[in-house]
Amino acid sequence: MKIGDIVIDPPILLAPMAGVSNRAFRAIARSQGATLCTTEMINAKALAYHSAKSTWLMELDPGETPVGIQIAGSDPDLMAQAAREAERHGADVVDINMGCPVRKVVNNGDGSALLNDEEAAVRVVKAVVEAVSVPVTVKMRAGWDHDAITAPRLAERFEAVGVQAIALHARTRSDQYVRPADWRFIRQVRERIAIPLIGNGDVQTPEDAARMLETTGADAVMVGRASFGDPWIFRRIAHYLQTGQELPPPTARDRAQMGLWHLERMVTIKGEAVAIPEMRKQLGWYLKxxxxxxxxxxxxxxxxxxxxxxALVEEWLDHARNEELSWT
Ligand SMILES: Cc1cc2nc3c(=O)[nH]c(=O)nc-3n(C[C@H](O)[C@H](O)[C@H](O)COP(=O)(O)O)c2cc1C
Known part of the structure; x- marks a missing residue:
């Protein structure tokens, strides 16, 4: 798959995830075969007010490429400004968030609220496309609820104003995360656009990834939660797509080493006081x-x-070795 001139091969992407897809985790996902990783969502309005956090979220690792920077907002001028800032920071792709279901976000007309206002959504997208020279993509949910599946029509209009790929999270806003993803929404978008389509939602195994590509006509898969504590999933998917064979799961040693590397990198990037509370849940995922x-x-x-x-990770590893366990 290509987005503009950027080759995404194998077509396996790390989903943008607030609190997770920071520089440390993107480096890990990339090392395990995710070919395009995207930042956490960055609020265009906060960025315009020079919020230290928003500016910080745009920081990339030296040489980090290809990388997407995701921006969120519904004001075309602020979104254009945020997009230019993203390009200046080195984004290979500027991604627009039209999926965030959080009340605080949608109450501002941002995130998935844009799915309800076709003209506003197209204005935002057009402003962003015109603001930058790198490819612009949109990550969206299928619609606000099951009575308003607006993504197919919107995707068609976004393509017409110059968007170069669509990522579809196959849920509506009202589904939140409770209802399972319905991949038929991806197929419905596929029927309306010729630009690359990235399928997303509930890919948990390599077989899921293969089935999503096969049944929806998507060009790529995007993986979110299944990578928590298991970034090897990108490699396993790539291998399965190429050979039809499953790679063995990571060993306890692999998990411990990755957890320690993640810890080290987070402490370097964020400092111990911020990194340790964030790493509590991450280490918990590695130690499953x-x-x-x-x-x-x-x-x-x-x-x-x-x-x-x-010390905790090392103790866990000793324990796992004593049990002579590799994974389960
Ligand atoms: C903790 C968390 C944070 C997320 N933050 C974002 C975000 O910042 N931007 C975005 O477009 N989607 C965000 N999402 C949605 C994911 O990108 C993805 O669409 C969703 O998790 C479904 O994919 P999955 O089933 O592979 O996890 C987030 C999801 C989770 C679980």
């Missing part, structure tokens, strides 16, 4: 899969320092 892992995961929730975190 031993008989006593519930206990280790509980202890991970109380970590206060990098030293404590390292």
């Amino acid at each position: 899969g031993t008989p006593r892992s519930a206990e280790y995961r509980r202890r991970a929730q109380t970590l206060r320092t990098k030293d404590e975190a390292q």
Whole structure:
């Protein structure tokens, strides 16, 4: 798959995820075969007010490419400004958020609220496309609810104003995360657009990825939650798509090493005081899969320092070795 001139091969993407797809996790996902990774959502209005956090979210690792920077908002001028800022920071792709279901966001007319206002959505997209020279993509849900499946029509209009790929999260806003993704929505968008289409929602295994590509006509898959504590999923999907064979799961040692690398990188990027609370849940995800892992995961929730975190992971690894376990 190509987005503009950018080759995305194999066509496996890391989903943009607030609180997760930061520089550290993007580097991990990329090292495991995710060919396009996207930042956490960045609010265009906050950026315009020079919010330190929003500016910080745009920071990329040196040489990080290809990378998407995702912006959110409904004011065309602010979105154009945010897009230019993203391009200046090195974005290969500027991605527009039209999926966020959070009340605070939709009450401002942003995120998935744009799915309800076709003209406003097209104005935003057009302003962003005109503001930058890099490709613009839109990540959207299928519609506001099951009585308003607006994505197929919107995708067609976005293509007409110059968007170069659509990522469809196959749920409506009202589904939140409760109702399972319905991949038929991806197929419906496929029927309306010729630009690349990225399918997203509930891909948990390599077989899911293959089935999504086969049944929807999507050109690529985007993986979110299944990569938590398991970034190897990108490699397993790539291998399965190429060979039809499953790679073995990561060993306990692989998990411990990755958890420690993630910890180290987060502390470097964010400093210990911010990194450790964020790493509690991340380490918990890496430590899944031993008989006593519930206990280790509980202890991970109380970590206060990098030293404590390292000691816990090492203790878990010793325990896993004693049990002679690799994964389960
Ligand atoms: C913790 C979390 C944060 C998310 N943040 C964003 C975001 O910032 N921008 C976005 O477009 N989608 C966001 N999403 C949605 C994901 O990108 C993706 O569409 C959704 O999780 C479905 O894919 P999955 O089933 O593979 O997880 C987020 C999802 C989660 C779980």
